[in-house]
Amino acid sequence: MDSATVLIISVGAIVIAFTGLAIYTAFGPPSKQLADPFDDHED
Template sequence: MEPATVMILSVSAVVVAVTVMSIYLSFGPPSKQLADPFDDHED
């Protein structure tokens, strides 16, 4: 395999992994622990 192909696949895998992890943290079970700062400071 060419070095450029390996680099493209590696970078693509990292981008996909970060995207999946951020979607899971935003909408999955861990999102129940997130606090909305706008709800905390009602005027």
Template sequence: MDLEPGLVLGVSFCAILIAITGIAVYTSFGPPSKELSDPFEDHED
């Protein structure tokens, strides 16, 4: 079975995009989010 180069490129691009989105969601809402600081709370007057 020989895959088209465009198909391989498209699937690779989609996989990378989904991985980056998953890492961003995990960092924003998962356990690492406890270490993030809110700049608006840091500079209240």
């Protein structure tokens, strides 16, 4: 394969992996540990 094709596939895989990790962190089991700063500082 051409080196540009390998680079594009590698960057695409990293972006997809990072997006999957972000979605898992936001909506999966780790989201129970997230705190909402607006709820912490109600008037």
